[in-house]
Amino acid sequence: xxxxxxxDQIERTGAQCVVEELERNGCxxxxxxxxxxxxxxxxxxxxxxxxxxxxxxxxxxxxMADGYARATGRPGVCLVTSGPGATNxxxxxxxxxxxGTPMVCITGQVPLPAIGNDAFQEADTIGIxxxxxxxxxxxxxxxxxxxxxxEAFYIASTGKPxxxxxxxxxxxxxxxxxxxxxxxxxxxxxxxxFEINNKEVAALAKAINKAKRPLLYVGGGAxxxxxxxxxxxxxxxAQIPVTTTLMGLGAFPETDPLSLNMLGMHGHATANIAVxxxxxxxxxxARFSDRVTGKASEFAQKAQxxxxxxxxxxxxKSVRVDYPILGxxxxxxxxxxxxxxxxxxxxxxxxxxxLKAKYPLKYTVADGDIATQYVLEEVDRxxxxxxxxxTDVGQHQMWAAQYITLKEPRxxxxxxxxxxxxxxxxxxxxxxxxxPDRLVVAICGDGGIQMNAQELVxxxxxxxxxxxxxxxxxxxxMVRQWQEMFYERRYSGVVLSQADRPKNERIEExxxxxxxxxxxxxxxxxxxxxxxxxxEDVRPTLERVFADRKPWLIEVMVETETNVFPMVPPGMxxxxxxxx
Amino acid sequence: xxxxxxALVENKPGMxxxxxxxxxxxxxxxxxxxxxxxxxxxxxxxxxVVPGDAHVLRQVTLQVSKLVxxxxxxxxxxxxxxxxxxxxxxxxxxxxxxRTEILDLATLFDAEIxxxxxxxxxxQLAADSNVISDFMLLLKPYHILDLSRSGRIAVAHTNNGDSxx
Ligand SMILES: Cc1ncc(C[n+]2csc(CCOP(=O)(O)OP(=O)(O)O)c2C)c(N)n1
Numbered sequence: 040x041x042x043x044x045x046x047d048q049i050e051r052t053g054a055q056c057v058v059e060e061l062e063r064n065g066c067x068x069x070x071x072x073x074x075x076x077x078x079x080x081x082x083x084x085x086x087x088x089x090x091x092x093x094x095x096x097x098x099x100x101x102x103m104a105d106g107y108a109r110a111t112g113r114p115g116v117c118l119v120t121s122g123p124g125a126t127n128x129x130x131x132x133x134x135x136x137x138x139g140t141p142m143v144c145i146t147g148q149v150p151l152p153a154i155g156n157d158a159f160q161e162a163d164t165i166g167i168x169x170x171x172x173x174x175x176x177x178x179x180x181x182x183x184x185x186x187x188x189x190e191a192f193y194i195a196s197t198g199k200p201x202x203x204x205x206x207x208x209x210x211x212x213x214x215x216x217x218x219x220x221x222x223x224x225x226x227x228x229x230x231x232x233f234e235i236n237n238k239e240v241a242a243l244a245k246a247i248n249k250a251k252r253p254l255l256y257v258g259g260g261a262x263x264x265x266x267x268x269x270x271x272x273x274x275x276x277a278q279i280p281v282t283t284t285l286m287g288l289g290a291f292p293e294t295d296p297l298s299l300n301m302l303g304m305h306g307h308a309t310a311n312i313a314v315x316x317x318x319x320x321x322x323x324x325a326r327f328s329d330r331v332t333g334k335a336s337e338f339a340q341k342a343q344x345x346x347x348x349x350x351x352x353x354x355x356k357s358v359r360v361d362y363p364i365l366g367x368x369x370x371x372x373x374x375x376x377x378x379x380x381x382x383x384x385x386x387x388x389x390x391x392x393x394l395k396a397k398y399p400l401k402y403t404v405a406d407g408d409i410a411t412q413y414v415l416e417e418v419d420r421x422x423x424x425x426x427x428x429x430t431d432v433g434q435h436q437m438w439a440a441q442y443i444t445l446k447e448p449r450x451x452x453x454x455x456x457x458x459x460x461x462x463x464x465x466x467x468x469x470x471x472x473x474x475p476d477r478l479v480v481a482i483c484g485d486g487g488i489q490m491n492a493q494e495l496v497x498x499x500x501x502x503x504x505x506x507x508x509x510x511x512x513x514x515x516x517m518v519r520q521w522q523e524m525f526y527e528r529r530y531s532g533v534v535l536s537q538a539d540r541p542k543n544e545r546i547e548e549x550x551x552x553x554x555x556x557x558x559x560x561x562x563x564x565x566x567x568x569x570x571x572x573x574x575e576d577v578r579p580t581l582e583r584v585f586a587d588r589k590p591w592l593i594e595v596m597v598e599t600e601t602n603v604f605p606m607v608p609p610g611m612x613x614x615x616x617x618x619x
Numbered sequence: 620x621x622x623x624x625x626a627l628v629e630n631k632p633g634m635x636x637x638x639x640x641x642x643x644x645x646x647x648x649x650x651x652x653x654x655x656x657x658x659x660x661x662x663x664x665x666x667x668v669v670p671g672d673a674h675v676l677r678q679v680t681l682q683v684s685k686l687v688x689x690x691x692x693x694x695x696x697x698x699x700x701x702x703x704x705x706x707x708x709x710x711x712x713x714x715x716x717x718r719t720e721i722l723d724l725a726t727l728f729d730a731e732i733x734x735x736x737x738x739x740x741x742x743q744l745a746a747d748s749n750v751i752s753d754f755m756l757l758l759k760p761y762h763i764l765d766l767s768r769s770g771r772i773a774v775a776h777t778n779n780g781d782s783x784x
Contacts, residue, residue: 165633166640169636169640170641170644173687174686174687177633194687227690228628228629228687228689229688350685351681352682352684
C-alpha cells in the first residue's frame with residue numbers, strides 16, 4: 040500500500056468500527072448492558088446518534104431487541120459484556136432462534152491472549168451460543184469487523200431469519216484499522232434464496248384446483264416473507280379457508296369470513312376439525328410443530344399435504360409431504376396465483392360455518408368473579424385490532440391468542456417456539472420503541488411478570504406508554520391446569536399466594552397473602568398502577584388507562600382455577616380435542 | 620443402516636465443533652468422523668459415518684447444509700462412491716511361527732508392514748469397510764496390542780451426474 044493511499048484512509052478503532060457499522064446497517068436503537076469487556080464500545084456509543092437503552096438484565100436486552108424486531112421486521116441489536124453478560128443472553132437468543140427473529144448480538148470477550156486461560160469473566164461464548172444462534176463468530180483481527188457486522192445483518196435477516204452473535208475480544212476493540220465497509224456482502228457457502236420450482240408450483244396449483252376441501256395452514260413464515268397480501272388473494276380467489284398457528288396470528292385477518300382462527304393444542308375447534316377433514320392442506324411458512332399436529336401420524340390424515348417453506352430441513356420433518364415447495368412464501372404464492380382457478384367451495388365453507396356456530400369459544404364465570412377471557416374481550420373491544428399485543432407465556436397467552444382479534448401482521452408478539460416466561464414485558468418495551476405511535480399492550484401472568492419485572496423501570500425512564508396487564512390468578516396457571524388434568528390436582532410448586540400451599544412449600548402462615556404487591560412494585564419503579572378486583576371495573580378502568588399516554592401497570596384479580604379450552608391433550612390426535 | 624455423509628466446509632476455526640455439536644445435539648450418534656484439507660486450502664472436507672434410517676439421515680444432511688459455513692453436504696450412501704478406511708494394528712508375535720502366520724495374512728489382504736519389533740508386528744491396511752471387518756475377524760485369535768482406525772473417508776463418483784462433495 041502506498042503512503043499516499045494510507046494517508047487517505049481513515050483509521051478507526053475496532054470499537055468505533057462496531058458502532059459506525061451498526062449505524063450504517065440501520066440500527067437506531069441498541070439494547071446494551073456494559074461491563075469490562077465492552078467499555079470501548081460503550082465509549083464509542085457515547086457520541087453516537089443511536090438511542091441506547093439500558094435494560095436491567097441482559098435477558099431483558101435480548102427480549103427487547105426481539106420485540107423490536109418482531110414489531111418492525113428490522114433486526115434488533117443488543118450489546119453485552121463477556122462472561123456473565125454473555126451467558127445471560129442465552130435464553131433470549133434461544134427464544135429468538137426458534138421463532139426466527141432477526142437479531143445481531145455483540146458480546147465482549149476477554150483479550151485474545153487471555154482466551155482459554157480462565158481469565159476473569161471469560162466464558163466460551165461461541166461454544167455456549169452455537170446451538171441457539173443462526174450463526175456466530177469470534178473476531179480475531181480488527182480488520183474483520185466491518186465485514187463481520189455487514190455479514191451478521193445479512194445472515195440475520197435473510198432466509199429464515201435468526202440471531203447472529205459476534206464475539207469481540209477487548210484488545211481487538213482497541214486496535215486500529217483502515218478497513219472500510221464492504222460494498223457488497225457475499226458468502227459463498229450461504230444460500231438464503233431458492234428459485235421457485237415452476238413444476239412443483241404447477242403440480243400444487245392442479246391439486247388446489249381439484250381439491251374439494253382445501254385448507255390454508257399459515258405460520259409465522261408468511262409474516263416474515265411479507266406474503267400476507269398474496270395469501271389473501273389466493274384465499275379469496277379460490278375461496279380457501281385459512282387457519283393460522285400461534286406464530287401466524289395476524290397473517291390473515293380474523294375478521295375475514297374465510298378465517299378459521301388459530302389451530303393447535305389450544306386452537307379453535309373448527310380449525311382443528313377442518314384439519315382433520317380437509318382433502319388438501321396447504322402449509323405456508325409453518326413447521327408442523329407438535330403443538331399444532333398433536334399426534335403427528337394422525338394429523339390431516341384425509342389430506343394431501345403441500346408445504347411451502349424457506350427452510351429445507353423443515354419440509355417433510357414431521358409429516359409426509361406430497362407437494363413440497365422450497366422457497367420464499369410470497370414468491371411461491373405469487374407464482375401459484377395465476378395458475379389457481381376461481382372457485383367457490385360452497386359446501387365446504389358452509390360445513391365450516393356450521394361448525395363455527397356449533398363450537399364458539401365460551402366460558403362461564405361465577406357472579407362477582409372476573410374471567411381472564413372477559414378481560415381479554417374488553418382489551419380486544421377497546422383496541423379493535425389496532426394495538427400491538429405482546430404476551431408472556433401461560434394460560435393468559437393462549438387466551439390472548441383466542442380472544443384478541445388479529446387483523447394485521449406483526450401485531451401479536453409471543454414466544455411461540457421456546458415458550459419463554461419473562462418474554463412479555465421486555466418484548467413489549469422493544470416493540471414500543473420500534474413502533475412509538477402504536478398502542479402496545481403486554482399481557483402477562485403473575486408468574487411470568489416476575490421473571491423480568493426489573494424492566495418496568497425501562498418503560499418509565501424512556502416514557503414508553505406500554506400497558507402491562509397482569510392477569511393475577513395466584514397460580515402458575517398453565518402448569519396448575521396440567522396438574523389438575525393429568526396429576527390429580529396435586530398442585531406442586533404452582534401456588535403463588537401464601538394461602539393454600541402444600542405443606543412442604545410453606546414457611547409459616549404468612550401475611551400478606553398476596554406477594555408481591557404488584558401495585559407497590561410499579562410504584563417503586565415510578566409507574567402508574569391500578570388493581571382491578573370487580574368485574575364492573577374492568578371496562579371503565581381499561582378505557583381510561585389505555586387512553587393515557589403514560590406507562591401503566593394494571594393488575595386484574597381474575598378467577599383462579601379456570602382451564603384453557605379447547606385442548607388437544609399432549610400426544611393425542613387433534614380429533615381427541617376436549618372442547619370444554 | 621450406516622450412512623456416509625461428506626461435507627465440504629469453510630476451513631475456519633470451530634467448524635468441527637459446529638458440525639459435531641449440531642449432529643450430536645440432535646441426538647444422532649457419529650460413528651466415525653474424519654476431517655482434512657482439500658485441494659483448495661480455504662476448504663476442508665469432512666466424512667461422517669452416522670447410523671440411522673433414511674429419514675433421520677435426511678434431517679442430519681439438511682441441518683448440516685443449513686450451517687452458514689457449509690458449502691455442500693452429500694449422503695453418498697446410495698450413490699456411486701468409493702470409501703476407504705485406514706487401520707494401524709499392532710499384534711503381539713509370541714513365536715516365529717506366529718509371525719509367519721500373521722505375515723501370510725497380511726499378504727492375503729495386501730496389508731503393509733508398518734513396523735516390526737522383537738515381539739510385535741504393526742500392519743497397515745487401507746480398504747473398504749467389508750475388507751477391514753474380514754481382516755479384523757481373522758486377527759481375532761491373536762493378541763492385539765493396539766489398534767487405530769481412521770474412520771471412513773469417501774469420494775462420490777463425478778461421472779454419474781452428481782457433483783462430488
Ligand atoms: C422460563 C420458563 N420456566 C418455566 C416455564 C413452564 N411454564 C409454562 S407456563 C407456566 C406458568 C405461567 O404462569 P403465569 O405466568 O402465572 O401465567 P398463567 O399460566 O397463570 O396465565 C410455567 C411455569 C416456562 N414456560 N418458561
